[in-house]
Amino acid sequence: MSEDDRAVARERIIESMEQSAEVYGLSRSAGRIYGVLYFSDEPLSIPELVDETGYAKSTISNVTRTLTRIGLIHRRSSAGGGRRVQYTAEREIWFILQDVFQQYVQREIQTTLRTIQRAQAQLPDESETEGERIEELRDTYEDLQEIVTLASNFTAAELRDxxxxxDR
Amino acid sequence: MSEDDRAVARERIIESMEQSAEVYGLSRSAGRIYGVLYFSDEPLSIPELVDETGYAKSTISNVTRTLTRIGLIHRRSSAGGGRRVQYTAEREIWFILQDVFQQYVQREIQTTLRTIQRAQAQLPDESETEGERIEELRDTYEDLQEIVTLASNFTAAELRDxxxxxDR
DNA sequence: CTGTTTGTTCGGTTCACTCCGAACAACCGA
DNA sequence: TCGGTTGTTCGGAGTGAACCGAACAAACAG
Structure with missing residues (x-):
């Protein structure tokens, strides 16, 4: 009974992770795989993940690669046993968010900012409406870049503090 | 020539907005419509947006609705003239980001947190591994909620400051 | 060397989403 | 009342992404 309850609770949270994954632009399978790894006591291999999640081997292979690249899970090659690679979940969610910020948000901001700067360079300084708009955009994005750069170097506790x- | 240059610069930035829209989970059309409105001196009606963007009327109608709901553009019913509704872009990007945070990120965090709390309530306090994991998750999400709540009440300048x- | 286990790659299917065009509803001016 | 204009809704075509199964490559055990 308590065993069942625990399984139910675990399942609910994993479902919630599936949903979160979608919000962050990942697939549902990514959320489930991360969730299973999050609650697993030991590292899991691909066949074990197949058993636990019900997804096809190829799906597990593809998804684990992207999750590893993003930094949500870690890959260990256990040289010893028959199983060759094993995965563990990164449990420090703050690290994950920092990575997402660094890799996606900051990158997005930077490319946009570069586009704006290039467009601005081509327009000589006749201060038409167009020019003002672009100037406005540039200021905003420079602020954003600064904020994200600073924030991504803080720990969660520091940021909160x-x-x-x-005091404004 | 300068006219052309300006058009080219504008087009580049609008293309960049199309890309950003995709990153934020919106369609490319949403990015372009927002971009055209961003650079327009006057509010635009749906037929005018059809001319400017080349999209079908129905597409403009649907996309403007979602953009309005999100708060990226504003809808004005100009009671006077023949045209009935007109749209303007919200140019304060910080406002937009605040809204996104409030509506999506904070909501996402809250529902997850609620799921965790409910799951935790069902498990009596036998401190198994499962219980610890859930406890960990809960702490993290409570931190996150606090951070997002605080941050979404700041202006960009305040946050940056x-x-x-x-000083750590 | 052969059989088994593990992991990756490739082609195909299914499904959701975007966008379009057509039909419809509301409103205005003659 | 009747055309003209505007905006919404609906069904459908095209497209991309998720996932699967099969084929293939690599490594180990016997």
Whole structure:
């Protein structure tokens, strides 16, 4: 009974992770695979993940690669046994979010900013409406870049503290 | 020539907005429609947006609705003239990001947190591994919720200042 | 060397999403 | 009342992504 309850609770949270994965632009399978690894006591191999999740081997292979690249899970090659690679979940969610920020948000901001700067360079300084709009955009994106750069170097606790203790 | 250059610069930035839209989970058409409105001096009606973007009327109708719901553009019913509804872009990007955070990120965090709490309530306090994992998750999400709540009440300048002046 | 286990790659299917065109509803001016 | 304009809704075509199964490559055990 308590065993069942625990399984139900675990399943609910994994379903929630599936949904979160979709919000962050990943597939549902990615959420489930991460969830199973999150609750697993030991590292799991691909065949074990197939058993636990019900997905096809090829799906597990593809998804684990992208999850590894993003940094949500870690890959260990266990040289010893028959099984060759094993996966563990990164449990420090703050690290994951930092990575997402660094890799996606910051990158997105940077390319946009570069486009704006290039467009601005081509327009000589006749301050038409167009020019002002672009100027506005540039200022905003420079602010954003600064904020994200700073924030991504903080720990969660530091960030929270910085915000809580700030007196306007 | 300068006219052409300006058009080219504008087009580049709008293309960049199309790409950003995809990153944020919107369609390319949403990015273009927002971009055209961003650079327009006056509010535009749906037929005018059809001319400017080349999209079908129905597409404009659907996309403007979702953009309005999200808060990226504003809808004005100009009671006077023949045209009935007109749209303007929200140019304060920080407002947009705040809304996104409030509506999506915070909501996502809250539902996850609620799921975790409910799961935790069902498990009595036998501190098994499962229980510890869930406890861990809960702490993290409570931190996240606090951070997002605080951050979404700051202006961009305040946030930047808070981060820059924080001394660890 | 042969059989088994593991992991990757490739082609195909299914499904959701985007966008379009057509039909419809609401409203205005003659 | 009747055309003209505007906006919404609906069904369908095209497209991309998720996932699967099969084929293939690599490594180990016997």
């Amino acid at each position: 910085a915000l809580e203790s700030y | 808070a981060l820059e002046s924080y």
